[in-house]
Amino acid sequence: MRCSTISRAARLVLRASFARAGARFAQRHSTAFALALLLAMPAAEASEVQLQAPRAFGYVVGDTLTLEADIRLDPGARLDPASLPQPRKVSSWLDLVSVEITPPLGAVPAGAYRLRMTYQSFFSALEPRSLEIPPWPLTIRDGEARRTLSVPAFRFVVSPLRELVPSHGGNPMALQPDILPAPAPLGPDMKKAGLSAAVAALAALGLALAQGWRPFASGRRPLAAAAREIQRRRAEETPQAYRDALVTLHRAFDASAGRRLLKEDLGAFLEEAPALAPEREDIERLFGASRTAFFGAGIPAARSELPYADLVALSGRLARAERQMPRAALQGTVEEAP
Amino acid sequence: MSHTRSFSRARFARRAVTALLAIVVLGALACLIVQGVRLAALARDNATIAALAAGRDLPVAVDASARVLLARAHFLMVRDRLDEAHPLVELLARKGDPAQAAAGWYDLGNARLARALSHLERTQIDPAVPQVRLAKAAYRAALTLDPQFWDAKYNLDVALRLVRDFPEVERDVKEEPQEAPKRVWTDLPGLPKGLP
Structure with missing residues (x-):
């Protein structure tokens, strides 16, 4: 006790004598001293770094800490990009994982930056202890002048993750179990595949309805049905087949118009169903031939008026034209004003 | 008209x-x-x-998916073929699937540490130390990919207590001797088995 008091006193005496010597030195070289002070001092004091520190306690092995430094620069001063820290292994227990600066250091100098540094500590503490993230010097350039602005050090307390010796016995070296390889989950892809299949099916159904494809056309497109019937029998070159084809087409026109259709009514009907209008000439020929066949000179004369092949071709063209007709018109429920 | x-x-x-x-x-x-x-x-x-x-024992192509690589690496690890498993895990880490890569590093760390512990049980210290160091590196790689990976933290803690390697912190301790309590743990690996 006494010994330490004496040594403290000795130290005080020593320090005082050094201070006196320093003062004498300063007096003797006062001009040079002031000059040196001026040179050492930066041109302006406005640039500064402020650390937005995270919590300083309660870290275990493997935890990350994000230090944010607000850097404010003098007008005209620029941050030297080369002086920014790079992600690296800082020490055996500390990694600098990532460094971000906003706004990015580009051609346009900004007055204020935020530097975000994420560290990861791998210190395995046996008891709570304080560790330090070292300071980082940043270089500021102002024209020719250079000065160093330091991101301050940060101290934090790490804690142990587990007991030093298990209090309930057991193996202190027992490891947590492996992660077993697991099969890839198929659910999300199954769901997506199901969705695409449903969309494809719905759109295909819509397309089939719009195009009048079988079986979506049955009964509702009489000309198409007639065309199919006639196509089916087109190889038969008999008068009976020709007669049946005429009858079939008449029935189809009747169904399409929603009433019995005679040659005289064609003009009104074609106004109701303009999709068929381009075929007007051939439809009139058909009705003429049919009148010849049933009420006039008979089937051979009608066949010279409208050959069987032409009849078959016409039925196909009519079926195609019918697809362009709105559905309501097919059912004969619309009494459109011309 | x-x-x-x-x-x-x-x-x-x-x-x-x-x-x-x-x-x-x-x-x-x-x-x-x-x-x-x-x-x-x-x-x-x-x-x-x-x-x-x-x-x-199915071979796996280099361009296989991350899950398949992990499965193959795990197959090799549990059969103590760690030198074959290590390059597979490195390959897995380059696949861009952090979850699988972290699992690969963690499993590799476990396999290395288990091998080290089995050496230590037979008091073979020299072959154990490099295995512990490799296990630590593997756990660190896993934790870099996923800092919230608690099992990796736990097992890394086990490995770090087995072989301590913080030279600058130890130096710190020497500089302020009156502040630090007596070091209970030495740089020598060993199983704490209680007092004799």
Whole structure:
């Protein structure tokens, strides 16, 4: 006790004598001293770094800490990009994982930056202890002048993750179990595949309805049905087949118009169903031939008026034209004003 | 005349609807094909993973998926073929799937540490130390990928207590001797088995 008091006193005496010597030195070289002070001092004091520190306690092995430094620069001063820290292994227990600066250091100098540094500590503490993230010097350039602005050090307390010796016995070296390889989950892809299949099916159904494809056309497109019937029998070159084809087409026109259709009514009907209008000439020929066949000179004369092949071709063209007709018109429920 | 015009407009609209529906059908079918191909690949991968888990020694291509690589690496690890497993885990880490890569590093760390512990049980210290160091590096790689990986933290803590390697912190301790309590742990590895 006494010994330490004496040594403290000795130290005080020593320090005082050094201070006196320093003062004498300063007096003797006062001009040079002031000059040196001026040179050492930066041109302006406005640039500064402020650390937005995270919590300083309660870290275990493997935890990350994000230090944010607000850097404010003098007008005209620029941050030297080369002086920014790079992600690296800082020490055996500390990694600098990532460094971000906003706004990015580009051609346009900004007055204020935020530097975000994420560290990861791998210190395995046996008891709570304080560790330090070292300071980082940043270089500021102002024209020719250079000065160093330091991101301050940060101290934090790490804690142990587990007991030093298990209090309930057991193996202190027992490891947590492996992660077993697991099969890839198929659910999300199954769901997506199901969705695409449903969309494809719905759109295909819509397309089939719009195009009048079988079986979506049955009964509702009489000309198409007639065309199919006639196509089916087109190889038969008999008068009976020709007669049946005429009858079939008449029935189809009747169904399409929603009433019995005679040659005289064609003009009104074609106004109701303009999709068929381009075929007007051939439809009139058909009705003429049919009148010849049933009420006039008979089937051979009608066949010279409208050959069987032409009849078959016409039925196909009519079926195609019918697809362009709105559905309501097919059912004969619309009494459109011309 | 206006009737014909309205009709042609209607026909144009119908054609547009038809074209749109056709495009939708084709697009949905293309999606379906893509999904089907993906599903087939996944099913193949899952078959390989199941076979490896069942103990069949299946080789795995370098361009295999991350899960398959992990399954193969794990197969090798549990059979103590760590020198074959290590490059597979490195390959896995380059696949861009952080969860699988972290699992690979963690399992490799476990395998290395288990080997080190079995050396130590037979008091073979020299071969144990490098295994502990490699295990630590593996756990660190896992924790870099996933800092919230608690099992990796725990096992890294076990490895770090086994062989301590903080030279600058130890130096710190020497500089302020009166602040630090007596070091209970030395740099020598060993199993704490209680007092003699």
